[in-house]
Amino acid sequence: MSDQLEHYFTSNRQAHLEELSQFLRIPSISVGTEHKEHIRKAAAWLADSLKSGGMEHAQLLETGGNPVVYADWLHAPGKPTLLIYGHYDVQPSDPDDRWDSPPFEPTIRDGKLYARGATDDKGQLFIHMKAVAALLATEGKLPVNIKWCIEGEEEIASKHLFALLEKEAEKLQADAVVISDGPMQERGVPSILYGLRGLxxxxxxxxxxxxxxxxxxxxxxxxxxxxxxxxxxxSMKNNEGTITIDGFYEGVEPLSEADRERFTTLKHDxxxxxxxxxxxxxxxEAGYSFxxxxxxxxxxxxxxxxxxxxxEGIKPIVxxxxxxxxSCRLVDQQDPDRIFELIERHIELHKPAGVEVKLTLLVKGKPFRVSTDNPYIQAAARAYEAGFGASPVFVRAGGSIPIVDSFSRLLEAPVVLMNFGLPDENLHAPNEHFHLENFDLGLRTVCHFVRLVGAP
Amino acid sequence: MSDQLEHYFTSNRQAHLEELSQFLRIPSISVGTEHKEHIRKAAAWLADSLKSGGMEHAQLLETGGNPVVYADWLHAPGKPTLLIYGHYDVQPSDPDDRWDSPPFEPTIRDGKLYARGATDDKGQLFIHMKAVAALLATEGKLPVNIKWCIEGEEEIASKHLFALLEKEAEKLQADAVVISDGPMQERGVPSILYGLRGLxxxxxxxxxxxxxxxxxxxxxxxxxxxxxxxxxxxSMKNNEGTITIDGFYEGVEPLSEADRERFTTLKHDxxxxxxxxxxxxxxxEAGYSFxxxxxxxxxxxxxxxxxxxxxEGIKPIVxxxxxxxxSCRLVDQQDPDRIFELIERHIELHKPAGVEVKLTLLVKGKPFRVSTDNPYIQAAARAYEAGFGASPVFVRAGGSIPIVDSFSRLLEAPVVLMNFGLPDENLHAPNEHFHLENFDLGLRTVCHFVRLVGAP
Structure with a gap:
């Protein structure tokens, strides 16, 4: 890391945290309809922030739902184009009485920033925004082209993003997509996701x-x-944790020896x-490790x-x-539409007498895999080594980012999932927080990554 | 029925319905704590109403919870004493949006009075109050002694009445207890309950x-x-409706041929x-009729x-x-304490791995039976014949009035359960109502009953 960049991050640290806190104060909850105004406010805030970081064409792309924030910097001809994805919507904060400090009043305690969205995903997204702004501020230009695609419906299954990606495929065209929206393996152990479950x-x-x-x-x-x-x-699961919906495991590949060994070397506690x-x-599920x-x-x-x-109390009614x-998390060749059919059939077979049962699909997304040999994945690995001083582990994640599969299919670009969160940061729960140590290391790592992509 | 009494009921009908509506307008909900003020208001209203009906010593007996309303008229020396029990508390009204008229704005439609508490139990209790007041007004005296015991915690398992009955056994001493707090068999078919389930x-x-x-x-x-x-x-019930808690059916007597025949003659549709x-x-439960x-x-x-x-929406959490x-409804020799023990044991045996399970007893009451040959029961049967022009059927009821067993044990008095409600009057549900036809017939029937007890 250049002295100049290091100096930039150090002298701007307080300003960066204050700016992130502004972002976190907006309760941009996408579940339900009561926070539509805050959703708009968060999107507008992002466009402004990207603009003041040197990005161009900052705009809200209307989707029919919550807007997608787009911006770009395209002055590195002949160099690769990175599309950075993130989301500005957050999970509901309830139960609010279980938070030690209010969910939308960001508070720093013990080197951690507490707020809804701190790690999922405002804090991680903000790392990319400030790393790119820092490169531009200190060097006057970027070694790659950058596009931003920041949505407001990730927590409600990216309802309108799929259609937008099809419609705006040209505008969003990129050589690789970068996403930071999950946890690293553990503290001090960065990780790159090469698989995500479907939903x-x-x-x-x-x-x-x-x-x-x-x-x-x-x-x-x-x-x-x-x-x-x-x-x-x-009736859907037995007491050994195995799912008993007929046909459910179709398309699930047995874990290879190599897979199982990789899991073992992770030395999970x-x-x-x-x-x-x-x-x-x-x-x-019996027969498998945690x-x-x-x-x-x-x-x-x-x-x-x-x-x-x-x-309160007991009211003796039928x-x-x-x-x-x-929801089901899906892997390998499992398809959400097929799974929904199997569940429908299961319910038809097991429906108790004397009641009607209605089944409604709420969200779906296919499982995702990427090759660990891909050059952008390799660049991310080297960036982590430089930024964290530690080699990343390659992991499959249990979560689902249904949009990842769409990015990879619609833009025909590899998706680099490099995370800066930690597994115990209470995402989706009270007292969500983000370790500032990883905020700091993340800024440096993203700078390394952008440079490595620009000059491999 | 004397012409004088008939004239009294006819000319006072409108006033009676208006007075009942006053009572029904008080949202005296005992579940939870937010209606404590309305509970007090209903109790005070009752004491006033009993007083203006000629009763003496009207008072609120403090219980540590909601007060019991007591009053008496004891000027028939040598004659039996009847204790009339009822309750002034009502079930919660939710969901309020499912009511066609607001739950605490009594409304008459098609000869039915709609309001929370209309049939359970304010309307039925009010029949006794007005019948006794009518006898006293038209004849200047009663043929029996009367005591009133009206509680405000029936819908929360009579939490404090048991202790009060023990403490005030002497004051409440009576030759028979009369309760109207449930449905008749069907329209035109009065019934006398000779059995109640425990809880x-x-x-x-x-x-x-x-x-x-x-x-x-x-x-x-x-x-x-x-x-x-x-x-x-x-795990507590199989798919044939049989309860699978080990030992649960201990103390349940097989239905006798006579019992089953009695059920058959009821010609239930x-x-x-x-x-x-x-x-x-x-x-x-397999093997039994509805x-x-x-x-x-x-x-x-x-x-x-x-x-x-x-x-709203889906939040993907564990x-x-x-x-x-x-709750369990209990019959015959089943004891609620024993049942609770069996449930504890069942949970211990079936507790799934990885969670803690806590079991808390909320309410309990023993099952109740009375002989159909008892003279007070027989007097009730003759009163129905005179009032409704129809012989009552003797039935066992599915509901529980835990206090019935206590009355019968602590006061050593038979309990006469003579109902004026109908099974489809939506008690505990939206659109609770009371058929005014049975209100009118009930007034006459109670007068007959009181006279028959006074001069058998």
Whole structure:
């Protein structure tokens, strides 16, 4: 790292953190409709910030939903073009009373910045923005061409981005896509994602009697929708954690010896995870390790269940309905549409008597893989070595960024998933935070990456 | 019925309905704590109304919870004393948007009075109040002694009444207890309850990870508390509706031939119930009819379930916890404490790996039976014949009035359960109502009953 750049980052650190805090103060929650105004505010803030960082053509691309922020700097003819993707929308903050400091009042404690979106994804996106701005400010130009594509619907399955990518494929054309929207392996161990799981999210609605019934008069005589829903949910997995939906594992490739060895060398500390989560045991599909279960194997998780009287005390009713929201993480050749069909069939077969069951698809995305030999992936590895002083590990991640598969297909460009978060930064949970140490190292790493791509 | 009494009821009908509407306008909901003021208001209203009906010693007995309204008229020496029980508390009204007229704005449509509490139990209690007041007004005296015991915690399992009955056993001493707090068999067919089911209500709390986790990072690797809860619930009943908690049916007597015949002669219209409830099938314990299942057999029903993200859209988490509220209706020799123990043991045996499960007892009451040969029961039967022009059927009810067993034990008095409601009056549900035809017939029937007890 040049002295000049190092000086730039050091002397601007406070200003950078203040600017990031401005961004984090905007509650740009995309779930639901009550934060539409904040979504707009966050998008406009980003366009302004990119402009003042030297980017050109900063604009909001309308999608029919939340806008995508676009900007570019295209003055490196003959050099590769990088498309940097991120998202400015965040998860809801509830339960707010479980946060030690308010979710939208960024607070630094013990070298960590606490706020909703700190690590997912505002903090990580901001690293790219400030690294590129720093290169431009200190050197007057960039060694590559840069485009930005920052969406506001990542937390609601990128509803409108797919169509936008098709429509604006030319504008967004690039040689590689760069995304930082997840955790590194662990503190001090950077990682590059070469696989992501796909997603199939759905809702189950069970309907029984026309209205809630007094359980003293009708109890025992009609099907209870909560019981029917529980039975259906329980029928989808056995007590060894194996999913029992017929055909579910079709297209899942057995883990190769090399894969399993790679998992073993990661030396994952299961006992530490168990302690951190305060559970009496880790639990998952029989025959697989924690890391394999959470990254390379498909899953079925229940996110929401609700039914009956939701007030204080007990109200002895047979409720009229009950519902649940679930999603499957998918791997290899599993296809979300096919999985949805299999679930439909499972429900048809297992539907308890006396109720109606409705199944609704909520989100979907295909699994993703990239070759670790790709030159952009290799450049990222070298950048980490220079920035962190540590070789990255190559990992498959359990999460889903459905848009990754689309980028790779529609732009025909490799996707480089280089993360700066940590696994225990409470993303999607109270007390989300971002380690500032990785913010600092990330700035340097992105500078190295951009230079390596420009002069391999 | 004397012409004088008939004239009294006819000329006072409008005033009676207006007075009942006043009572129904008070949202005296006992579940939760936000209606404490309305509870007090309803109790005070009752004491005033009893006083203006000629009762003496009207007072609120403090219980540590909601007060019990007491009053008496004891000027018939040598004659039996009747204790009339009722309750002035009501169920919550939610979901309010499912009511065709607001729950606490009584409205008459098609000869029915719509309001929360119309049939359960304000309307039925009010029949007794006005019948006794009418006898006193038209004849200057009563043929029996009367005491009133009207509680404000029936919908929350009569939390403080048990202790009060023990403490005030002498004051409340009576030869028979009269209760109207449920439905008749059907329109035109009055009924006398000779059996009630007991109750054991409890809450299940399943706790997993310290906080909600991102399902993309931890999904598949930790037990999902909603899944664990669903599995536990599903393990308590099989798909034929039989409860699978070991030992649950201990103390349940097989239905006698006579019992089963009595059920058959009731000629219950299952198809009509199915149509009314809009379900594709009735469902319950294999080997029993709908009537047997809902009155003579024990049950296990789930009233509430909740877990995970409760907002709009999908939030892909492994939630930190999930919980459910359930109750069992008990018959014959089943004891709620024993049932709770069996459930504890069941949970210990079936607890899924990776979560903690907490079981909390919420309410309990023993089953109740009375002999149909008892003279007070027989007086009630003759009163129905005179008032309704129809012989009552003797039925066992599915509901629970835990206090009935206590009255019968602590006061050593038979309990006469004579109802004036109808089964489809939506008690505990939106659009609760009371048929005014039965209000009118009830007034006459109670007068007959009081006279028959005074001069058998």
């Amino acid at each position: 199939c999210g759905f809702q189950l609605d069970v309907t029984g009697p026309r209205h809630d019934l007094h359980s003293g008069l009708y109890g025992g005589g009609v099907q209870n929708p909560i019981f029917a829903l529980s039975e259906l949910l329980a 299961d006992a530490k995870v168990q302690r951190d989560l305060a559970v009496n045991a880790l639990f998952g 890391l394999e279960r959470t990254t390379a194997r498909p899953t079925l998780e229940i996110h929401t269940i609700t039914g009956g009287f939701q007030g 409720p009229s309905s009950a519902s649940a929201k679930l | 054991c209500g409890f809450q299940l709390d399943v706790t997993g990870p310290r906080h909600d986790l991102h399902s993309g990072l931890y999904g598949g690797g930790v037990q999902n508390p909603i899944f664990a809860l669903s599995e536990l619930l599903a 299952d198809a009509k119930v199915q149509r009314d409830l809009a379900v594709n099938a009735l469902f319950g 009537l047997e299942r809902t009155t003579a057999r024990p049950t296990l029903e789930i009233h509430t379930i909740t877990g995970g993200f409760q907002g 939630p930190s916890s999930a919980s459910a509220k359930l």
